[in-house]
Amino acid sequence: xxxxxxxxxxxxxxxxxxxxxxxxxxxxxxxxxxxxxxxxxxxxxxxxxxxxxxxxxxxxxxxxxxxxxxxxxxxxxxxxxxxxxxxxxxxxxxxxxxxxxxxxxxxxxxxxxxxxxxxxxxxxxxxxxxxxxxxxxxxxxxxxxxxxxxxxxxxxxxxxxxxxxxxxxxxxxxxxxxxxxxxxxxxxxxxxxxxxxxxxxxxxxxxxxxxxxxxxxxxxxxxxxxxxxxxxxxxxxxxxxxxxxxxxxxxxxxxxxxxxxxxxxxxxxxxxxxxxxxxxxxxxxxxxxxxxxxxxxxxxxxxxxxxxxxxxxxxxxxxxxxxxxxxxxxxxxxxxxxxxxxxxxxxxxxxxxxxxxxxxxxxxxxxxxxxxxxxxxxxxxxxxxxxxxxxxxxxxxxxxxxxxxxxxxxxxxxxxxxxxxxxxxxxxxxxxxxxxxxxxxxxxxxxxxxx
Ligand SMILES: Cc1ncc(COP(=O)(O)O)c(C=O)c1O
Numbered sequence: 037x038x039x040x041x042x043x044x045x046x047x048x049x050x051x052x053x054x055x056x057x058x059x060x061x062x063x064x065x066x067x068x069x070x071x072x073x074x075x076x077x078x079x080x081x082x083x084x085x086x087x088x089x090x091x092x093x094x095x096x097x098x099x100x101x102x103x104x105x106x107x108x109x110x111x112x113x114x115x116x117x118x119x120x121x122x123x124x125x126x127x128x129x130x131x132x133x134x135x136x137x138x139x140x141x142x143x144x145x146x147x148x149x150x151x152x153x154x155x156x157x158x159x160x161x162x163x164x165x166x167x168x169x170x171x172x173x174x175x176x177x178x179x180x181x182x183x184x185x186x187x188x189x190x191x192x193x194x195x196x197x198x199x200x201x202x203x204x205x206x207x208x209x210x211x212x213x214x215x216x217x218x219x220x221x222x223x224x225x226x227x228x229x230x231x232x233x234x235x236x237x238x239x240x241x242x243x244x245x246x247x248x249x250x251x252x253x254x255x256x257x258x259x260x261x262x263x264x265x266x267x268x269x270x271x272x273x274x275x276x277x278x279x280x281x282x283x284x285x286x287x288x289x290x291x292x293x294x295x296x297x298x299x300x301x302x303x304x305x306x307x308x309x310x311x312x313x314x315x316x317x318x319x320x321x322x323x324x325x326x327x328x329x330x331x332x333x334x335x336x337x338x339x340x341x342x343x344x345x346x347x348x349x350x351x352x353x354x355x356x357x358x359x360x361x362x363x364x365x366x367x368x369x370x371x372x373x374x375x376x377x378x379x380x381x382x383x384x385x386x387x388x389x390x391x392x393x394x395x396x397x398x399x400x401x402x403x404x405x406x407x408x409x410x411x412x413x414x415x416x417x418x419x420x421x422x423x424x425x426x427x428x429x430x431x432x433x434x435x436x437x438x439x440x441x442x443x444x445x446x447x448x449x450x451x452x453x454x455x456x457x458x459x460x461x462x463x464x465x466x467x468x469x470x471x472x473x474x475x476x477x478x479x480x481x482x483x484x485x486x487x
Pocket of ligand 1: 092148149150151152154183184185186255259260288289290291316317
């Protein structure tokens, strides 16, 4: 690739584009110009192994998938759009396919982003509260360290103080409960961490009054909050509390969905039955913007129980939820995952990479914890293994830059907390091979050795 090809575009970008999550300065942001499989090329023609699936855990099936492009093209030419109050063949087919992997769930509501999918869920909870509980059961509980999106209301339900900072006031009715990161146990060195976490949750439910709580929203494995896998038994306990107090269980699969964790959905590791599941990112591997809010029959029926009443339906719309590109890309995305056995690959190669990284702990004292499931892994870096004092964010930035210099893109927790921006994050494509897993391991090994 000719190094000078993109100089004009780089100038235009630098002059006009306001980049996400970027403090603009005199240095020009990187520009990627091509992707194929697990690899990206920048404007200088340098190739990178992308262990982030597009920076924010999206491109599950990898770059350059012609069959997805063809499916999208075919649908765009046939019929690019019809408002979501009407049907299209492709949206009907994708909904049926998606539900075939989500036993116990019943309906698919289309929109465009993870935040929007979560907003829909919150609106459903609030409307159920209005219809059936005189507006009393409207609170939504969320967990410290989880993230549910960028809008003011999604931020209101996110447990990441630095992300929220400067954007208040927030939407009322959202209440935080403690995180379940055992490595950062709030209860000391205990052997019943799950039980104590559940007790803490129940205490908050009781303090708030269960009759005022409509839903609990949680990530199955916390993503940007530090790749936190819950302790054994935790989710069964959360589900039991929801049932005990008549609270809806909303699982945010925006990151974990579609094979990322070695199962179709993250919640499926824990033998639970959610009432609402939201998803976006890997749903169409970012070949098109699509998100879904998937609900149980009971939730659907509650909002459709009186057809003769003027306002007795879910009075929500998402204009671009009617684009056919989304379900077209998502249907072929699932077909690729099925054809190539990518959920299984995520589990097998994920275990392999997890083992590689765990072995690095013997060499590098700065690795305090290695955790994750499937191809969704994190390494928490500390200054001292005994005190667990978090490594400074600047050091993680150096590790990421070192890996990038050696051709491997990895992620990190990014200004989400005042204290805990100390986890390196890996979310490679689900097509990852053992050889590529070794390259990622070596890049991290070298970075930690040099720094
Ligand atoms: C768990 C989770 N939920 C929701 C969102 C919001 O998704 P979006 O950026 O598509 O609005 C994100 C984004 O990173 C996320 O990680």
